[in-house]
Amino acid sequence: xxxxxxxxxxxxxxxxxxxxxxxxxxxxxxxxxxxxxxxxxxxxxxxxxxxxxxxxxxxxxxxxxxxxxxxxxxxxxxxxxxxxxxxxxxxxxxxxxxxxxxxxxxxxxxxxxxxxxxxxxxxxxxxxxxxxxxxxxxxxxxxxxxxxxxxxxxxxxxxxxxxxxxxxxxxxxxxxxxxxxxxxxxxxxxxxxxxxxxxxxxxxxxxxxxxxxxxxxxxxxxxxxxxxxxxxxxxxxxxxxxxxxxxxxxxxxxxxxxxxxxxxxxxxxxxxxxxxxxxxxxxxxxxxxxxxxxxxxxxxxxxxxxxxxxxx
Numbered sequence: 001x002x003x004x005x006x007x008x009x010x011x012x013x014x015x016x017x018x019x020x021x022x023x024x025x026x027x028x029x030x031x032x033x034x035x036x037x038x039x040x041x042x043x044x045x046x047x048x049x050x051x052x053x054x055x056x057x058x059x060x061x062x063x064x065x066x067x068x069x070x071x072x073x074x075x076x077x078x079x080x081x082x083x084x085x086x087x088x089x090x091x092x093x094x095x096x097x098x099x100x101x102x103x104x105x106x107x108x109x110x111x112x113x114x115x116x117x118x119x120x121x122x123x124x125x126x127x128x129x130x131x132x133x134x135x136x137x138x139x140x141x142x143x144x145x146x147x148x149x150x151x152x153x154x155x156x157x158x159x160x161x162x163x164x165x166x167x168x169x170x171x172x173x174x175x176x177x178x179x180x181x182x183x184x185x186x187x188x189x190x191x192x193x194x195x196x197x198x199x200x201x202x203x204x205x206x207x208x209x210x211x212x213x214x215x216x217x218x219x220x221x222x223x224x225x226x227x228x229x230x231x232x233x234x235x236x237x238x239x240x241x242x243x244x245x246x247x248x249x250x251x252x253x254x255x256x257x258x259x260x261x262x263x264x265x266x267x268x269x270x271x272x273x274x275x276x277x278x279x280x281x282x283x284x285x286x287x288x289x290x291x292x293x294x295x296x297x298x299x300x301x302x303x304x305x306x307x308x309x310x311x312x
Contacts (some may be wrong), residue, residue, distance in 0.1 A: 024083060029089045036071035044113070051108035066094075068102045072116055074099050077122050084130050091126055098125030148195040155181050242308065249311055250304035257286070258300035265297055 042050070052064040068084070074095035081091055102121035106114050124186070127150065173196055182189040205223070247267075251259050261282055268276030279290040 011272075023244065024184070030093075032089075033075050036075055039068055039071060042066070042069045045115055048108045051106055051114065053310070055106075055108070063100075063103055066106070066114060067100055070103075070115060071096070073115060073118060074122055077119065078126060081126055083301055084135060086130060087216075090133075094125045094129040095122045098122040101125070102104060148185065151185060152181070152192070152195055155184070167289060197251075227281060238312070242312075246308055250307045253307040254300050255302055258296055258303075261297050262300050262304070 047069075049067065050066050052061045054062040054066065074092055078088060078091040078095050082088060098121040099118050102114070104117035105121075106117055127146065130147070131146065173192070178189050178192050178196075182192050185192075251262065254262065264276035264282060265279075277285075279293045281295045283290040
């Protein structure tokens with residue numbers, strides 16, 4: 001049997017013996033979810049054996065079996081966060097990252113099943129992803145705000161359903177509902193009101209969604225044109241004067257030698273884009289040391305700054 005035939009036979013046997021090979025490398029989301037749900041669960045003994053081997057030897061094959069057997073858990077948890085307007089595939093992907101972190105840190109000697117331990121890591125990774133991507137402006141930064149973000153909507157609906165006299169069309173919380181939520185979540189009632197305001201404010205497009213309509217307006221149409229703002233105009237004029245007449249005025253305050261040194265060192269540009277003379281070149285021309293030329297240059301620059309300050 002040729003080497004190629006042996007490889008094909010080995011791959012086929014692996015597919016038959018190894019149910020974890022059911023997960024396709026490519027395909028749509030439905031195919032992935034279907035394949036993940038067909039992967040058999042590990043028994044408690046198998047889970048301990050793989051986790052122990054991973055912990056003691058760093059065996060990646062054991063880590064892969066632990067991860068693949070819990071992919072259905074990630075799919076199940078990710079469905080709970082579909083209401084935030086983010087792609088289901090991205091939620092699953094972030095949850096898988098959390099699952100891998102859990103497998104890496106899992107200690108089988110603690111007497112806890114991986115499924116219970118991994119739930120925390122999966123949810124934490126999905127939470128972080130939602131908070132970073134749900135809006136450009138983050139709505140939850142502190143621990144209390146994070147708790148509110150993921151509990152406010154569900155608790156708000158539950159309170160309305162429980163209250164027979166509640167108005168099903170009410171969009172704001174009543175005082176009693178605010179107090180109840182603050183007490184159950186162990187946060188300040190001011191935090192509940194603030195998060196409610198953040199969540200109730202819809203996103204607004206800066207630019208019009210349809211450019212074809214001449215009558216469509218968006219917030220960008222009301223932004224001020226700072227190019228004609230008086231202070232900006234005066235500031236631009238000041239810069240233009242300093243770059244032109246201002247430098248000429250400052251140079252007039254220098255003696256001939258100081259002026260030539262400044263012009264050679266800072267203002268002269270040759271055809272090859274190189275500067276003017278160096279300190280040593282000027283020192284040789286005037287018969288002094290390079291340090292003396294530097295001192296003259298420093299004094300000249302101070303005199304120029306003083307002349308510009310008086311002119312402005």
